[in-house]
Amino acid sequence: MPTFIATTRNVSEAGAFTAEPGLTRFMVVSDSAKDYSPNTRSVLGTTWRDLIISVAATRGVPDAVSGMTGDVLVFVHGYNNTTEEILQRTVLLQSTLEAQGWKGVVVAFDWPSDNKTLNYLEDRHDASSVAGHLVAEVLPLLVEAQAEKDKNDQPVCTLNVHLLGHSTGAFVIMEAFAFADKIGKNFKSDYRIGQVGFIGADVSADSLDADCQWAAPMFHRITRITNYANGYDSVLAVSGAKRFGTAPRVGRVGTSSKKHPKAVNVDAADYFVTKDPKQSVFVGTFCHSWHIGDPLWALDFALTLEGKIDRQVIPSRDESPKLRLKPEGAVRPQYAHLWETTAP
Numbered sequence: 001m002p003t004f005i006a007t008t009r010n011v012s013e014a015g016a017f018t019a020e021p022g023l024t025r026f027m028v029v030s031d032s033a034k035d036y037s038p039n040t041r042s043v044l045g046t047t048w049r050d051l052i053i054s055v056a057a058t059r060g061v062p063d064a065v066s067g068m069t070g071d072v073l074v075f076v077h078g079y080n081n082t083t084e085e086i087l088q089r090t091v092l093l094q095s096t097l098e099a100q101g102w103k104g105v106v107v108a109f110d111w112p113s114d115n116k117t118l119n120y121l122e123d124r125h126d127a128s129s130v131a132g133h134l135v136a137e138v139l140p141l142l143v144e145a146q147a148e149k150d151k152n153d154q155p156v157c158t159l160n161v162h163l164l165g166h167s168t169g170a171f172v173i174m175e176a177f178a179f180a181d182k183i184g185k186n187f188k189s190d191y192r193i194g195q196v197g198f199i200g201a202d203v204s205a206d207s208l209d210a211d212c213q214w215a216a217p218m219f220h221r222i223t224r225i226t227n228y229a230n231g232y233d234s235v236l237a238v239s240g241a242k243r244f245g246t247a248p249r250v251g252r253v254g255t256s257s258k259k260h261p262k263a264v265n266v267d268a269a270d271y272f273v274t275k276d277p278k279q280s281v282f283v284g285t286f287c288h289s290w291h292i293g294d295p296l297w298a299l300d301f302a303l304t305l306e307g308k309i310d311r312q313v314i315p316s317r318d319e320s321p322k323l324r325l326k327p328e329g330a331v332r333p334q335y336a337h338l339w340e341t342t343a344p
Contacts, residue, residue, distance in 0.1 A: 071104030078167020132177035170201035179219035201251035229254035235288035
């Protein structure tokens with residue numbers, strides 16, 4: 001299966017991607033590729049969408065309750081990422097979720113972030129500026145498909161769209177929702193996003209509070225957001241230092257006591273300290289990027305995306321006293337695929 005990537009990187013006169021924002025390209029990357037470039041196959045946005053919908057519908061299992069027949073997860077990376085790393089993470093995310101039984105399609109939204117730590121603050125400015133591309137050009141292609149109908153006024157696409165933000169990708173997602181409400185047609189529409197996940201999220205802990213005005217547009221449009229926190233994430237400690245240590249990151253300390261009812265915090269610290277980096281599959285800095293490639297996290301997030309099990313009883317979690325990842329007994333329920341069976 002190819003990998004679908006929408007990139008907003010500018011292209012230099014020499015024909016190479018730069019670390020600055022540019023026009024959006026909708027790319028279809030072959031399954032054998034190790035990287036992508038301006039020479040990689042690009043298609044019209046509508047063609048890109050139709051290809052994704054076709055794959056999602058083929059892979060999806062019709063849901064008797066929601067009526068959904070396909071799932072798409074839009075992955076938004078963080079700063080300090082190369083195109084090669086983004087492709088590796090996207091492919092790895094697809095394979096690890098598949099291994100845990102998820103039937104959807106992972107696509108990537110690639111915004112320009114330089115591969116230099118000193119460019120962190122500049123990258124956040126770039127992240128803010130390209131958030132508009134996510135809501136104006138990428139997400140509408142997918143969420144508008146939810147409302148398409150045939151000549152008999154029957155739905156022709158029952159696509160469930162989700163988001164996953166890693167590091168500064170969480171910032172991009174929140175900025176995108178805030179930006180969307182400033183666009184008339186988006187503000188008036190009833191579009192919905194299913195599940196949102198944050199890993200190593202580089203936004204302040206109070207960003208997910210019930211009274212946070214910045215987060216209000218996001219909470220209005222989504223079903224739920226699940227934040228995975230790890231107190232051992234030293235990369236987010238660096239992030240705090242660059243901000244003069246005034247705003248603890250939600251990916252490090254978790255949500256506050258005033259979190260929004262749609263926000264779920266899953267503490268991963270106890271599980272993380274049991275992991276051996278030498279026995280793990282990951283891309284990037286281990287403490288900040290261990291999630292993608294980890295089978296326990298993949299199971300937890302797969303069940304979260306499916307949305308059939310309540311947040312409190314997902315088998316890869318327990319409360320002691322806070323909700324946390326735990327490997328003991330973490331298996332997909334044996335008869336879950338039969339739970340929606342109706343009596344003859």
